Amino acid sequence: MGAIEVRGLVREFKKGPRAVDNIDLTVAEGEIYGFLGPNGAGKSTTVLMLTTLLPPTAGTATVAGFDIVKQGPQVRASIGAALQEAALDRFLTGREHIKLQGSLHGMKGADLRQRGNDLLERVGLTDAADRKVGGYSGGMKRRLDLALALLHRPRVLFLDEPTTGLDPQSRSALWDEVARLSREDGVTVFLTTQYLEEADALANRVGIIDHGTIVVEGTPDELKAEVGRSSVEIEPHDAARLADLERALAPFGEPMVTRGTRASIRLNEGVGDVAAIVRALDAQGIVVHQLRLREPTLDDVFLEKTGRSLEGSGDNDEDETPSA
Amino acid sequence: MSAVLATQVLVISERSVRRTFRQPAAIIPAIIFPIMLLFVSAGGLQAAEDLPGFPSVSYFDFALAVTFMQGAIFATGGAGTDLATDIETGFLSRLSLTPMSGAALVLGQLGGAISLGVFQATCYLAAGFIGGATIASGVAGVVVIYLLVILMAVGFGAIGIAAALRSGNGEAVQGLFPLLFVLLFLSTINLPLDLIPITWFRWVATGNPITYLVDAVRSLIITGWDGPAILAGFLVAFAIAVLGIIGSAAALRGRLQRT
Numbered sequence: 001m002g003a004i005e006v007r008g009l010v011r012e013f014k015k016g017p018r019a020v021d022n023i024d025l026t027v028a029e030g031e032i033y034g035f036l037g038p039n040g041a042g043k044s045t046t047v048l049m050l051t052t053l054l055p056p057t058a059g060t061a062t063v064a065g066f067d068i069v070k071q072g073p074q075v076r077a078s079i080g081a082a083l084q085e086a087a088l089d090r091f092l093t094g095r096e097h098i099k100l101q102g103s104l105h106g107m108k109g110a111d112l113r114q115r116g117n118d119l120l121e122r123v124g125l126t127d128a129a130d131r132k133v134g135g136y137s138g139g140m141k142r143r144l145d146l147a148l149a150l151l152h153r154p155r156v157l158f159l160d161e162p163t164t165g166l167d168p169q170s171r172s173a174l175w176d177e178v179a180r181l182s183r184e185d186g187v188t189v190f191l192t193t194q195y196l197e198e199a200d201a202l203a204n205r206v207g208i209i210d211h212g213t214i215v216v217e218g219t220p221d222e223l224k225a226e227v228g229r230s231s232v233e234i235e236p237h238d239a240a241r242l243a244d245l246e247r248a249l250a251p252f253g254e255p256m257v258t259r260g261t262r263a264s265i266r267l268n269e270g271v272g273d274v275a276a277i278v279r280a281l282d283a284q285g286i287v288v289h290q291l292r293l294r295e296p297t298l299d300d301v302f303l304e305k306t307g308r309s310l311e312g313s314g315d316n317d318e319d320e321t322p323s324a
Numbered sequence: 325m326s327a328v329l330a331t332q333v334l335v336i337s338e339r340s341v342r343r344t345f346r347q348p349a350a351i352i353p354a355i356i357f358p359i360m361l362l363f364v365s366a367g368g369l370q371a372a373e374d375l376p377g378f379p380s381v382s383y384f385d386f387a388l389a390v391t392f393m394q395g396a397i398f399a400t401g402g403a404g405t406d407l408a409t410d411i412e413t414g415f416l417s418r419l420s421l422t423p424m425s426g427a428a429l430v431l432g433q434l435g436g437a438i439s440l441g442v443f444q445a446t447c448y449l450a451a452g453f454i455g456g457a458t459i460a461s462g463v464a465g466v467v468v469i470y471l472l473v474i475l476m477a478v479g480f481g482a483i484g485i486a487a488a489l490r491s492g493n494g495e496a497v498q499g500l501f502p503l504l505f506v507l508l509f510l511s512t513i514n515l516p517l518d519l520i521p522i523t524w525f526r527w528v529a530t531g532n533p534i535t536y537l538v539d540a541v542r543s544l545i546i547t548g549w550d551g552p553a554i555l556a557g558f559l560v561a562f563a564i565a566v567l568g569i570i571g572s573a574a575a576l577r578g579r580l581q582r583t
Contacts, residue, residue: 075583088413104419132346
């Protein structure tokens with residue numbers, strides 16, 4: 001049995017369409033599962049159901065082997081969660097958060113102190129532990145959020161858009177920690193994100209959700225391979241030679257839409273074609289102003305499956321996430 | 325109460341007290357305004373001392389009881405607003421992901437309201453003594469005033485918590501403030517019941533629970549040990565506390581949908 005098993009999960013709200021519409025998924029022990037989709041796609045509603053904070057309308061799911069409807073307390077004891085927007089009390093210090101949350105989980109005394117100190121050190125907040133959270137940066141809040149989620153040694157960790165609003169350095173540090181948790185501690189991670197590179201960098205497998213339905217699932221490489229091969233885009237130094245350029249590129253792959261003075265082809269053999277293309281252009285005296293090799297991305301996968309680009313596709317959607 | 329529940333109540337109370345006392349902007353008005361109104365009304369309504377049948381030689385002593393009621397109303401706002409903030413920021417979801425029980429949440433939140441109520445009462449009594457008030461029931465009466473203040477903080481705090489859980493936003497909780505102040509002014513805060521000249525006002529004040537709370541505290545300050553007044557005050561405070569907690573529990577079930 002997987003760490004997370006979901007069958008036919010549905011969540012309907014009183015007004016509006018189904019936020020989550022009959023989804024199935026399985027996440028193996030120790031796996032990082034990336035749940036990718038635009039705002040309002042149903043990611044957060046799914047997380048709220050799997051973390052027992054919102055009852056499903058229909059369907060079943062188990063987390064860490066416990067039924068999310070019938071065994072809510074056991075599920076909560078087995079999971080850690082950092083939900084959207086690090087929900088912290090700005091009037092408490094980092095250490096006071098640790099004490100509050102640990103005590104509510106039944107931890108006490110030396111065990112709680114030691115575990116708290118270890119986690120604060122691991123997320124780089126030892127020096128700031130006795131400062132009020134109101135003075136923390138966004139990255140520090142996220143790191144404290146992660147430490148709190150890990151406090152009671154959960155088997156499954158839910159991270160709901162953990163790096164939204166973080167600077168690249170903080171984002172990278174958080175990625176490293178999440179990867180380490182899975183690799184060294186065997187923690188199963190269910191990660192929702194709208195950042196393609198985040199899913200690509202972290203997830204062993206990715207599920208793409210749109211309008212409450214999982215449209216495709218697989219490893220990032222499988223999904224990208226499904227969409228197609230690498231492409232190359234070239235701009236000649238002399239725009240008048242664009243037609244010559246297109247003819248020269250034709251043997252190396254399938255032509256794509258020409259944009260401005262740039263010609264593009266989807267490569268027959270992939271990256272290995274690039275050297276031959278450069279030699280061919282050189283032989284014909286076509287001077288290259290710019291050459292860009294482009295690998296397929298998860299956005300191409302999303303585009304292929306939904307007809308829309310993921311980047312910014314949900315910006316105008318209303319967030320369906322209810323308050324707890 | 326089980327040991328687990330007691331621990332949960334303790335840590336949530338501890339957090340609530342810390343949070344309350346780390347917000348000077350919320351505490352200072354709760355201390356300053358009632359004391360300011362005490363001195364203003366005692367100065368402006370001093371002539372009431374000459375009314376036949378007025379129960380105190382000093383209007384200041386008579387008005388001192390009102391500060392405790394105003395403090396209780398601030399407790400409503402404080403406890404409710406803090407919880408509404410927890411709902412809005414998602415902190416309640418964080419707590420909901422732990423084995424915390426709903427009872428611990430409500431009782432723990434009341435810890436902040438009680439601590440603020442006790443602190444306020446101490447400040448009001450100090451202001452009263454500085455202004456020349458005496459407590460007719462003596463030191464034991466002061467203890468009884470504190471007990472009544474705690475019970476009122478629980479009752480009014482629970483009303484604030486119920487409003488926060490029901491509405492989920494701080495503005496709605498703040499909306500209770502003017503309502504409670506209207507109730508306060510329709511009670512015996514300015515004159516004893518039998519000296520209120522307008523019939524309908526006297527009827528409203530007779531049916532207004534705040535009248536009995538004010539009269540209980542007031543009797544301990546100006547009369548001494550008036551058993552029926554004290555008993556009525558405690559019964560009303562107890563009833564408000566029970567209703568508030570029942571209302572909070574019902575609202576909590578609607579708010580916490582966790583399985």
